[in-house]
Amino acid sequence: MDSKVKSLLDEVCQTQENEEKNRLLRLVLQIFHEIDNSQFSSDLPESVSSDMYIRCAQLAIDIGNNDLASQSITLYFTKAPAADLQKCNAYLCLAKLSAPRSNTDLPNLKEAGENILRAIKMALKIPVLAGKSPSRKSSISFCWTLFSRLFINMPKVKSEKKFRKHQEIQKQGIGFNKDIGQHILKNPLVVKTMVEKAGIRNTDTVFEVGPGTGNMTVKLLECSKKVVACELDPRLAAELQKRLQGTPLYNKMHLIIGNVLKTDLPYFDICVANLPYQISSPFVFKLLLHRPFFRSAVLMFQKEFGDRLVATPGSKLYCRLSVNTQLLANVQHLMKVGKNNFRPPPKVESCVVRIEPKNPPPPINFQEWDAMIKICFSRKNKTLGGAFRLNSVLEVLEKNYKLYSSMKNKTIEKDFNVKEKITQILMTSGFELKRARNLDMDDFLSLLLAFNKEGFHFS
Structure with a gap:
């Protein structure tokens, strides 16, 4: 069974695709579960060395499958001896699993720290650690490497810049709308x-x-x-x-x-x-x-x-x-x-x-004056002849002309054409080719007077 697990783990290392790695690790974990479920049975399967559990957990962590890694470490602790190098590595895997994403993630920070302490305690009990002599100096160096890997290199949360909050200061007085x-x-x-x-x-x-x-x-x-x-x-x-x-x-x-x-x-x-x-x-x-x-x-x-x-x-x-x-x-x-x-x-x-x-x-009707000025400045760069010959303007002027004529009992000619009449007024008064942007107050008063003399009103 140990050789079968080892061959599967070697195949995981050689495989490039994560999906295939996950499938092989699930097979390994299934073997671990069979061993765990048959521990009270008389027909025990072939045992698996403890380092296989740790290796499986490390490979699962590398591909980001924390669930498989956690299950593998849990099964390892049910089989683990009192103290050995694999148990130290198991605590390191737990510390990696619970490593916080930032330095403000306090619950995971505490859990990762506790697992690192357990790993340090196990490391101090081991006679030889990674080929070095069992000295306090090598143990401290090992612990510092572990600590820097998990905490110093983790992504840090940027602290907010301190500045004067004008909105809060403004709220102390009157808020202006x-x-x-x-x-x-x-x-x-x-x-x-x-x-x-x-x-x-x-x-x-x-x-x-x-x-x-x-x-x-x-x-x-x-x-x-x-x-x-x-x-x-x-x-x-x-x-x-x-x-x-x-x-x-x-x-x-x-x-x-x-x-x-x-x-x-x-x-x-x-x-x-x-x-x-x-x-x-x-x-x-x-x-x-x-x-x-x-x-x-x-x-x-x-x-x-x-x-x-x-x-x-x-x-x-x-x-x-x-x-x-x-x-x-x-x-x-x-x-x-x-x-x-x-x-x-x-x-x-x-x-x-x-x-x-x-x-x-000035002795004029301001509403009529404003209506005429509105027509003149509808397009101030256009000639007054063009502005007053618009269909909408002609309809209003014809309607007002007929109304004022009826009020004064004035007979309207049968062949009356409002467009020709307006053109005649503008030509006679000299405003046909002039533009509103260049006319002064006297010019506008003369224009209004010319229209009123012929019976045309704007209101």
């Missing part, structure tokens, strides 16, 4: 400049949108009669009240909690605000159409939006927003503001713009 545009202006010089540029008198009522933690609100209260602040976030509104409570400025402030676009604007003389950028356009036009008139507004915008407000005819940024704003107000760029002046910093640069509404405003 960037989704609703909460970027608090923290630079006191920028705050001071905005307040100075607003030209606030001590008899003025100031309207502020998004006061946040009150950095600008405090400055406004110090130089005005009253401040009306509109804040969407109740948490920041509570912080602002807490900041001002118990001070002489508290009685001069009136706080509105809600969305400024859905709230009726109060009476005010000056508007100063660090606006949430996503409401810039609707708030500007709500402000310009507000009555009674205010004196001026100093507002913080995204830089690109501010540049569009002050754009002149012929520039790349000149657009519908530029025309509509400059129709109702005088717009002036005051200064640029970098993103690092805010907490948390936005992804874009900012600028401060002053808006002074024209009082009295």
Whole structure:
């Protein structure tokens, strides 16, 4: 039986494929089980030397079959003598089987260490170890080799780098919600400049949108009669009240909690605000159409939006927003503001713009004006003749023409052709080949007047 097992193990060493190695080792293990099951039987099979168990376990470990290795070592210990070299090797195999994958795998680390200690104890009992004389020095050298093989060369877990956790620090204070545009202006010089540029008198009522933690609100209260602040976030509104409570400025402030676009604007003389950028356009036009008139507004915008407000005819940024704003107000760029002046910093640069509404405003219907400007800037690089001859535009103009004619009891000609009529108006007024990007305010007013004279309206 010993020769049969030995030949199978030799064949395992010569075989290249792991599947074949596993099959041969299973045959060897089957022989071991037959020996173990027949130990109380009268018909005992031929015995197998103890080193065959260890050799089988070592080969199983080499191909990664820990289950076969464990069974082989277990069967060996039932047959093993008190102390010999094979028993020492058996403990080494157990240590390999239970070797941890990393230095944080504490249960396997402990088990592997215990098996190494058992192997060391067995090694010290052996007269000759690996051909060397039985000395303490050779035993220690053997133990160190074993220890370094299992522990020093094992894969180590990388320790996490120590750094300041900004999120945890931020949680200690107020968390700002960037989704609703909460970027608090923290630079006191920028705050001071905005307040100075607003030209606030001590008899003025100031309207502020998004006061946040009150950095600008405090400055406004110090130089005005009253401040009306509109804040969407109740948490920041509570912080602002807490900041001002118990001070002489508290009685001069009136706080509105809600969305400024859905709230009726109060009476005010000056508007100063660090606006949430996503409401810039609707708030500007709500402000310009507000009555009674205010004196001026100093507002913080995204830089690109501010540049569009002050754009002149012929520039790349000149657009519908530029025309509509400059129709109702005088717009002036005051200064640029970098993103690092805010907490948390936005992804874009900012600028401060002053808006002074024209009082009295131009005597035109703003809805009709806006509808005409929308058609002109639908493709601002296209000629006005091409923009007004689109089928969708012609349908709206024809419908409005017939409606106004019926209201004034005007008879429409049977051979009326809206396309020819529009072309005639544009040719007569000289706008047929002009482009919207190059027209100034007077040009657009002349165009609207030309259409209205012929009975065409845009709303």
